[in-house]
Every structure is written in structure tokens, then in C-alpha cells.
Amino acid sequence: MTTVEKLKAILVKDLNLEELTPGDIDENAPLFGEGLGLDSLDAVELVVVVQKHFGIDIQNMDEAKAAFQSVRSLASYIEGRLSGG
Amino acid sequence: MSVEPIPITGMGCICAAGRNLSDSMRALLRGERHPAPPVRFASDHPIPHPVFEAVDFEEPPDFLRTSAFALHAAREAIADAGLDRESLGALRVGVCVGTTVGAVMSDETFCRGCLAGEVPDMAPIRRILRSNPADVIAREFGLSGPRQTVVTACSSGTDAVGIAGSWIRAGLCDAAIAGGADELGRITYIGFISLMITDDSPCKPFDRHRKGLNLGEGAAMVVLASERVLRRSGMRARSLVLGYGSAGDAYHLTAPRPDGAGLRSAISEALAASGVSPASVAFVNAHGTGTPDNDRVESRVLQDMLPGVPFLSTKGYTGHTLGAAGAIEAVFTAACLEMGKIPANAGFETPDPEIGITPVREVTMVEGTVALSESLAFGGNNSVVVLGKA
Amino acid sequence: MSGPDRIVIEGIGAVGGFGCGISVLSRALTEASSSPGTFDLSTGSGTVRIPAFLADVSRLGEFIPVRTLRRIDRFSRLALLGSHLALADAELPEAERSRLGIIIASGYGATGITYAFLKSFISDGDICASPTYFANSVHNSAAAHISIQLGATGPSLTVTHFHLSVPSALATARLWLAEGRVQRVLFGAVDELSELIGYVRFRMRHAPPDTPMTPLWTEMETSIPAEGAAFLLLARESAARGGYCTLEASTTGSMPNSGVPFPEAGLxxxxxxxxxxxxxxxxxxxxxxxxxxxxxxxGSMPSGPAFDVAAGALILKGGRLFPSPGAAFRDFPATVPAGGDPVGTDRIACLTLAEDNAYGLTTLGKLPDTACVRAREGRTSS
Known part of the structure; x- marks a missing residue:
């Protein structure tokens, strides 16, 4: 499973996006605002989700904001961190 | 339409700044503050966050620390009012206390036991059931009047003072002990860090580089009395609750409404109830937690509604004491009116262009007889109490 | 207590072990029957099945889109359902919602999500604590969710004070209305039977199996733990468009040696x-x-007194008493009127005995035949 696919499944489950399936999520759509419709509370939850599932510690919201543009940008961020980048 | 002012005949307080109100005020006016990583509990969070613990206070084993704080502050307030168990027994006295932790039915040790499949000791739960802060005060002093434990998160203390004032105006009781109490523990510490609104350095309310709040703990109580009882009992009015207002944001669970509409309504209602014009406000004791969002919204509203009025946050000395904050800040506000001066806004160095106004940077003399104390809470509660010089 | 500023109960929303909605509650009261379900508890010595009155919140979907509910815990769902049922019962126009004051009373608060928050860091470490769970565990989260859904920007209060919560919070609701702070208060009592509360109840107050609740029996514990929400839409009489009864008073305090002072209550x-x-x-x-x-x-829950108020309101409106369920007065020589009897009084008081020798007393009055009653009847028949 690619990081993008894994992330979609995690988002649906951990952010309780009950009415969506992972396949419904467009990996290039914005996570916040008009895209997936997430908000500031989801953003901090996502920090914990990334910590819990990938062991990656995001220290502050500035760092998070850059990573949390879309599922794809988050996947790249995670892959970069995991490869020591 | 303005309402009848309610005399405050006694005040008490305990927090990281001091074990009583006069010690706390002395520390504030000297600019002393000692935020440090928690010593009473441990966390495996990799980054320690400074907090404001009341380190020299030990609670008795049969009470929650929250309720022990409440009782400590109530004792000081009652003594300050010149009352004792006997004189209180001759009156119908209510108790209204704001808290967060004092009303939580969970204990980490107990829950860990449950989750581990053990049969955990019930002592922590029995302690919680015995420790409702309003009940603890009513029991200790044999009070017969109405009781209420207010849990409107970080505005609880302000709401409790406002509600107790209404009780007295409506004749539900002759006097009331009102305030707020909260202890600091792992659950709140871990929770606030998870929301990423805590600063890993000493908090900097209204500063450009503010990163968040530091948590604190403590309690403050006031004794409120009707004019009729005041005359009969020989108590003196030390300060006055002139008015109270509160309004909801109807916006978000944790974020303040960007336009501050709820806070604006609360300020308007409190000023109208007090019969006070914005121009006669001597200073504002702001909520000023040091989170980017709170301080931005709050200062925008102050700039619009109370332009030029000196303001400060005292959370740089106490940390954010949650359910106690509104009460601690109300007694600080009343004490500042008495002394005619306000402390510096601790932690403030660099003005924030986005905010545009700056809090007081040094001990400042204030003239006037009226001041505001504000609280903004999770859930979008905004509450304001207007205090007056007696 | 009667005067121009009487407070009227305009609408009632109730959900609990008896079912969902005021007509269902009314039927359960008339028939004096309601059967508990079961609740499976995991304990140190395996799973234990206990009787419990559980609420079904599935009707919430009629009022709020599923997507909106994704982050809302069971406690707040109970509260949202109760609040929408009360507003629907009163047929309050949408335009009036933004001006509501909101007051929530809960004996224990949002214990399910609080326990879930603790689990999140106990199982995965402090750094994995869930901020969403934490935000929902704050005591006023139900009031916040209601105000957000309704766009209600009036004052908001949450009281958590064990068995005293309901009469204490009703007293403040009365004050807000009497002071003219708001024209209407949406008042709600909520408790949830979470895993944590279920276990605490099991350990501390444990009735033998298959025992009906026998509340005045002093021989042994017969409580059946419960959850639910009972909401009342309260209005100043001048603003009210009819309703069930008046809320004459709500008092709390320490029990005097002379006993509870009943203000001329006939029941x-x-x-x-x-x-x-x-x-x-x-x-x-x-x-x-x-x-x-x-x-x-x-069933037994600290916010239960709000259901007593709902029952009293239904009696005063209908003019007939409900029978007390069979086992309620076992071995007790009280004056218990039978079901279907005329009320015979225009005052009903609901008594709550709380922790620490405290009591709460909420007094309801028959709604006088005034213009607002006629307005209501005209509206419902049209």
C-alpha cells in the first residue's frame, strides 16, 4: 500500500469521516476549507495521527501547515521524514 | 437598564503568585513570576512545558486538590469579611463555584486500573464524589443557601461571580461565597499540549512572538452580601460587582470567533447592566492567555469598544488557571482598583503589528472607579464582570 | 409567586430508556411501564451484563446531517437530540433560535469521551493524546455544539453538580428570564451511561439481578443505571406561545431540620x-x-429530576395523574393517588435529595387560561 493510500484510510478512520470511503478522497484536493472541509481542530488531530501511525513528531503548526496542503503533500512530507530528510 | 451593585465584603486567593491575595498582589507589582516544568507530576512528552504550580500547597488526602484550593480561598475571603461559622449560620448563604477539574468523574490511576483489567481501588472515585467544590465549602461552613457548580470551561469563575450576584439581587440568599478553583494535573497538561496552544517558554500575552498559554492552578473566592445584610452585620464593602454579561460565539469548539461578536455582546451587556460608559473604565483585566488566536480577537474588540483604556493580562504571573481564572482575575481587578495601580503585563516585549495596541508594560497608576475583567472560554463562552471601587 | 413575569414550559424534548419523544414518554407514564435493556461491562473478572435504561440517538439524523456529527460524542448527541425535540415540540420558529439562552445540567458530564481521551494517551503515550477527544471532554461541549448548530448567541451555562445539577441550573434559568437577559432559555439535562459510569455504578451501587426499581425501599439497592436527555424550552409568559405549565420556582439548599418546605404543592x-x-x-x-x-x-441518573419535571408538566397540562409504577411504593404507607385521577391541584413540586444533605425542589404551576394558551391551541388545531 502506498503512503497516499494508507493515509486516506487513516484519515477516514481517525478523523471519523464516516460518510466517505478512502476512494472518495482526492489526494490533490486541499485538506482544509473547501476541499475535504477539515478545520483547526482536525489539524492538531492530524499531528497526533501522523505521530501515532508514522512515529513522526511535528513540532509546530507552521511546519504542519506546509505539510497539510493535501493528502499528496502530506505523503511526501512523511516519506521525506522517514527517509531521514 | 442598570442593576443594583452587589458589595464584595471579602476576598481570598491562592495561585502560583502567592498563598493569599496580598502576597499575590505584591508579587504581581514586583513583576515576579516563576514558570517551570511541572514538579508535582511527570509526563513522557518530549518537550517540557512550563506551568505555574502552587508548589507550597499540600491538599488533604480526602479531597481533590481543586476543592482544597477552593476551601483555602474561601477561608481567607470569609475571614476578610469578618465572618465566621457562627455568623454565617445566622444568614442564608449560597455557594457558587466555577471549575473544570472539580467536576470530572475520571481519575487516571483508576482508569489505568480499569484498562489493565484490574479491579481498581474505588478510593479515587469516592474522593471525587465527596469533593464537589461548592459542596465542600457549604459543608465546611454549614451554609444553607443555594449551591451551584459552574462548568463553563475557562469562563467558569467569572460566570460564578455573576450568577451569585443575581442570586442576591433576586433575594435567593443574603450572602454568597462565589469564585472558581482548579488544580493542574496530567490530564489538562497533556490535553492542552495536544491542542498545540501551549508555549514551551514562559507565556507572552499580546506579544508578537506569543506561542500559547502556560497552565496554572489555584482558586479565588469573594464574599458577596446584600446591602441589607451589610448594614445589619457590620461588614464593610471592599469592592462592588456592578454588572455581568455573557454571550456565546456559536462558532467553534476551541477557536474564538474571529470577529469577536460574542465578546462584544458580553462587554455591552456588562456595561449596560453596570450603567457605566466605556469612557469611565479605568482599566481592563483581559483574558490574555497568550495564544495567537485569543489575543488577536480580544485586542481587536478592546481597540474597538474601549479605545485608549489601559489593559493587561495577569496570566503571565499565574498561568491560565482555567475554571479559577475568572475569579482570580476578578479579585486582582478589585485589589488594583483599591490600590489605584495595575501591574505590568508580564511577558510582553514586542508589539504585534497585527494587534496594533499594547498592554501596560510597567506598574501603572490608574484613576477611576470602574474596571472590567474578561474571560473567553472553549465552547465560545465570553463573560465579563464589571467591578467598582467601594 | 404568580405575577406578570411567570415562566412557561413551552416545549419538552425527552429521550431515554422509555424511547424518544414527548408522546412516547407520555405513553410510558400512562401505562406505567418501561423495561430496561442491558449493558455489557468489562470488569476485572470478565464481562458482566447489567440491566440499564439506554437511549437511542438514531433520530438525531432527522435534525442534523451525518457529516456534522462526525466529531460529536455520544453525550453531546444526546443533548443535541433532546434540544431539537424540545424545539420541534414547541414549534419554535427558526428565527427565534439565535436569541436563545442555553443551560445544560449534567450530573457527571461527558464521561465517555473523557475516558476515551485518557485511553488515547494511556495506550499510546502522552504525545498521542487526542486533541479532538480533549476538546469534546470539556464540560460545556454539549452546550457549545447546541449553540453552534442553532446559531444561538445568547448566554450559555453548564452546571455539573451530581444530583443537584437540575434544580440548581433551573434556578439560574429562571433568573435569566426574570432579569430579562433573554426571552427564552433552552434548558437541558443530560447524562450518558458510559463504560466508565457503568463500571463505577456496578462497583458502588449494585442491585441484584431482575429486581424492579423500588425507590422508597430502604432494605437494599434497587437502582437501574440510566442515560438520557430531558430538555425544556422555557419562555417568559409575555413571549410564550402556549405550553405545558409554569415553572414557579426552583430552589436548592441544605435540608433544614424541619424538613423540606413544600410551597402549597398538592402533589x-x-x-x-x-x-x-x-x-x-x-x-x-x-x-x-x-x-x-x-x-x-x-431509571437512575443524576440528571433524572428533569424527567420528573417533564412528567409534572404533562400532568398539569393533561389534568390527569399518571400512576406510579407498581413497585415504586412497596412497603410504604404513602398517600399515592391512582393513575387517571384528576390532578386536584394546580401545584406540583419535584423533590431531589442530593449528596451532602442538600436538596432541590422545583415547583410547577397550572398554566392559567390566558391568551397564550388560546394561541397555542389555535395553532395546534390549525
Whole structure:
């Protein structure tokens, strides 16, 4: 499973996006605002989700904001961190 | 339409700044503050966050620390009012206390036991059931009047003072002990860090580089009395609750409404109830937690509604004491009116262009007889109490 | 207590072990029957099945889109359902919602999500604590969710004070209305039977299996733990468009040695909920007065007194008494009127005996035949 696919499944489950399936999520759509419709509370939850599932510690919201543009940008961020980048 | 002012005949307080109100005020006016990583509990969070613990206070084993704080502050307030168990027994006295932790039915040790499949000791739960802060005060002093434990998160203390004032105006009781109490523990510490609104350095309310709040703990109580009882009992009015207002944001669970509409309504209602014009406000004791969002919204509203009025946050000395904050800040506000001066806004160095106004940077003399104390809470509660010089 | 500023109960929303909605509650009261379900508890010695009155929140979907509910815990869902049922019952126009004051009373608060928050860091470490769970665990989260859904920007209050919560919070609701702070208060009582509360109840107050609730019996524990929400839409009489009854007073305090002062109430609804210690105190308070007890229909929970108020409101509106369920007054020589009897009084008081020798007393009055009643009847028949 690619990081993008894994992330979609995690988002649906951990952010309780009950009415969506992972396949419904467009990996290039914005996570916040008009895209997936997430908000500031989801953003901090996502920090914990990334910590819990990938062991990656995001220290502050500035760092998070850059990573949390879309599922794809988050996947790249995670892959970069995991490869020591 | 303005309402009848309610005399405050006694005040008490305990927090990281001091074990009583006069010690706390002395520390504030000297600019002393000692935020440090928690010593009473441990966390495996990799980054320690400074907090404001009341380190020299030990609670008795049969009470929650929250309720022990409440009782400590109530004792000081009652003594300050010149009352004792006997004189209180001759009156119908209510108790209204704001808290967060004092009303939580969970204990980490107990829950860990449950989750581990053990049969955990019930002592922590029995302690919680015995420790409702309003009940603890009513029991200790044999009070017969109405009781209420207010849990409107970080505005609880302000709401409790406002509600107790209404009780007295409506004749539900002759006097009331009102305030707020909260202890600091792992659950709140871990929770606030998870929301990423805590600063890993000493908090900097209204500063450009503010990163968040530091948590604190403590309690403050006031004794409120009707004019009729005041005359009969020989108590003196030390300060006055002139008015109270509160309004909801109807916006978000944790974020303040960007336009501050709820806070604006609360300020308007409190000023109208007090019969006070914005121009006669001597200073504002702001909520000023040091989170980017709170301080931005709050200062925008102050700039619009109370332009030029000196303001400060005292959370740089106490940390954010949650359910106690509104009460601690109300007694600080009343004490500042008495002394005619306000402390510096601790932690403030660099003005924030986005905010545009700056809090007081040094001990400042204030003239006037009226001041505001504000609280903004999770859930979008905004509450304001207007205090007056007696 | 009667005057121009009387407070009227305009609408009621109720959900609990008896079902969902005021007509369902009314039927359970008329038939004096409601059967508990079961709740599976995991304990140190395996899973234990206990009787419990559980609420079904599935009707919430009629009022709020599923997507909106994704982050909302069970406690707040109970509260949202209760609040929408009350507003629908009163047929409050949408435009009036933004001006509501909101007051929530809960004996224990949002214990399910609080326990979930603790689990999140106990199992995965402090750094994995869930901020969403933490935000929902704050005591006023239900009031916040309601205000957000309704766009209600009036004052908001949450009271968590065990068994005193309901009468104490109703007292403040009355004050807000009397002071003219708001024209209407949406008042709600909520408790959830979470895993944590279920376990605490199992350990501390444990009734033998297959025991009906016998609230005034002092021989043994007979309580059946419960959850639910009971909401009241309260309005100043001048603003009210009809309703069930008036809310004359709500008082809390320490029990005087002389006993509870009943203000000329012709019927006392007892909040006794199957705890033998308080059962004895209720029995002592209930001498020489007509009494009723309906807790066996909705079970034992600290916010239960709001269901007593709902029952009292239905009695005053309908003019007929509900029978107290069979076992309620076992071995108790009280004056218990039968079901279907005329009310015979225009005052009903609901008594709650709380922790620490405290009591709460909420008094309801028959709604006088005024313009607002006619307005309501005209509206419902049209």
C-alpha cells in the first residue's frame, strides 16, 4: 500500500469521516476549507495521527501547515521524514 | 437598564503568585513570576512545558486538590469579611463555584486500573464524589443557601461571580461565597499540549512572538452580601460587582470567533447592566492567555469598544488557571482598583503589528472607579464582570 | 409567586430508556411501564451484563446531517437530540433560535469521551493524546455544539453538580428570564451511561439481578443505571406561545431540620432512584403529602429530576395523574393517588435529595387560561 493510500484510510478512520470511503478522497484536493472541509481542530488531530501511525513528531503548526496542503503533500512530507530528510 | 451593585465584603486567593491575595498582589507589582516544568507530576512528552504550580500547597488526602484550593480561598475571603461559622449560620448563604477539574468523574490511576483489567481501588472515585467544590465549602461552613457548580470551561469563575450576584439581587440568599478553583494535573497538561496552544517558554500575552498559554492552578473566592445584610452585620464593602454579561460565539469548539461578536455582546451587556460608559473604565483585566488566536480577537474588540483604556493580562504571573481564572482575575481587578495601580503585563516585549495596541508594560497608576475583567472560554463562552471601587 | 413575569414550559424534548419523544414518554407514564435493556461491562473478572435504561440517538439524523456529527460524542448527541425535540415540540420558529439562552445540567458530564481521551494517551503515550477527544471532554461541549448548530448567541451555562445539577441550573434559568437577559432559555439535562459510569455504578451501587426499581425501599439497592436527555424550552409568559405549565420556582439548599418546605404543592414527585440511603430520606420527606414517583420508567441518573419535571408538566397540562409504577411504593404507607385521577391541584413540586444533605425542589404551576394558551391551541388545531 502506498503512503497516499494508507493515509486516506487513516484519515477516514481517525478523523471519523464516516460518510466517505478512502476512494472518495482526492489526494490533490486541499485538506482544509473547501476541499475535504477539515478545520483547526482536525489539524492538531492530524499531528497526533501522523505521530501515532508514522512515529513522526511535528513540532509546530507552521511546519504542519506546509505539510497539510493535501493528502499528496502530506505523503511526501512523511516519506521525506522517514527517509531521514 | 442598570442593576443594583452587589458589595464584595471579602476576598481570598491562592495561585502560583502567592498563598493569599496580598502576597499575590505584591508579587504581581514586583513583576515576579516563576514558570517551570511541572514538579508535582511527570509526563513522557518530549518537550517540557512550563506551568505555574502552587508548589507550597499540600491538599488533604480526602479531597481533590481543586476543592482544597477552593476551601483555602474561601477561608481567607470569609475571614476578610469578618465572618465566621457562627455568623454565617445566622444568614442564608449560597455557594457558587466555577471549575473544570472539580467536576470530572475520571481519575487516571483508576482508569489505568480499569484498562489493565484490574479491579481498581474505588478510593479515587469516592474522593471525587465527596469533593464537589461548592459542596465542600457549604459543608465546611454549614451554609444553607443555594449551591451551584459552574462548568463553563475557562469562563467558569467569572460566570460564578455573576450568577451569585443575581442570586442576591433576586433575594435567593443574603450572602454568597462565589469564585472558581482548579488544580493542574496530567490530564489538562497533556490535553492542552495536544491542542498545540501551549508555549514551551514562559507565556507572552499580546506579544508578537506569543506561542500559547502556560497552565496554572489555584482558586479565588469573594464574599458577596446584600446591602441589607451589610448594614445589619457590620461588614464593610471592599469592592462592588456592578454588572455581568455573557454571550456565546456559536462558532467553534476551541477557536474564538474571529470577529469577536460574542465578546462584544458580553462587554455591552456588562456595561449596560453596570450603567457605566466605556469612557469611565479605568482599566481592563483581559483574558490574555497568550495564544495567537485569543489575543488577536480580544485586542481587536478592546481597540474597538474601549479605545485608549489601559489593559493587561495577569496570566503571565499565574498561568491560565482555567475554571479559577475568572475569579482570580476578578479579585486582582478589585485589589488594583483599591490600590489605584495595575501591574505590568508580564511577558510582553514586542508589539504585534497585527494587534496594533499594547498592554501596560510597567506598574501603572490608574484613576477611576470602574474596571472590567474578561474571560473567553472553549465552547465560545465570553463573560465579563464589571467591578467598582467601594 | 404568580405575577406578570411567570415562566412557561413551552416545549419538552425527552429521550431515554422509555424511547424518544414527548408522546412516547407520555405513553410510558400512562401505562406505567418501561423495561430496561442491558449493558455489557468489562470488569476485572470478565464481562458482566447489567440491566440499564439506554437511549437511542438514531433520530438525531432527522435534525442534523451525518457529516456534522462526525466529531460529536455520544453525550453531546444526546443533548443535541433532546434540544431539537424540545424545539420541534414547541414549534419554535427558526428565527427565534439565535436569541436563545442555553443551560445544560449534567450530573457527571461527558464521561465517555473523557475516558476515551485518557485511553488515547494511556495506550499510546502522552504525545498521542487526542486533541479532538480533549476538546469534546470539556464540560460545556454539549452546550457549545447546541449553540453552534442553532446559531444561538445568547448566554450559555453548564452546571455539573451530581444530583443537584437540575434544580440548581433551573434556578439560574429562571433568573435569566426574570432579569430579562433573554426571552427564552433552552434548558437541558443530560447524562450518558458510559463504560466508565457503568463500571463505577456496578462497583458502588449494585442491585441484584431482575429486581424492579423500588425507590422508597430502604432494605437494599434497587437502582437501574440510566442515560438520557430531558430538555425544556422555557419562555417568559409575555413571549410564550402556549405550553405545558409554569415553572414557579426552583430552589436548592441544605435540608433544614424541619424538613423540606413544600410551597402549597398538592402533589410531590419524588426523585428517589433506588438507593436505600436516600430512599429512607425520601420516605421521611414524603409523610402527609400526596406523592408520586416515576423513576422506574427512566431509571437512575443524576440528571433524572428533569424527567420528573417533564412528567409534572404533562400532568398539569393533561389534568390527569399518571400512576406510579407498581413497585415504586412497596412497603410504604404513602398517600399515592391512582393513575387517571384528576390532578386536584394546580401545584406540583419535584423533590431531589442530593449528596451532602442538600436538596432541590422545583415547583410547577397550572398554566392559567390566558391568551397564550388560546394561541397555542389555535395553532395546534390549525
Amino acid at each position: 410531590l414527585v419524588l426523585g428517589a432512584d433506588g438507593c436505600p440511603e436516600s430512599g429512607g430520606r425520601y420516605a421521611a420527606a414524603a409523610q402527609n403529602v400526596r406523592v408520586a414517583c416515576y423513576t422506574p420508567l427512566y
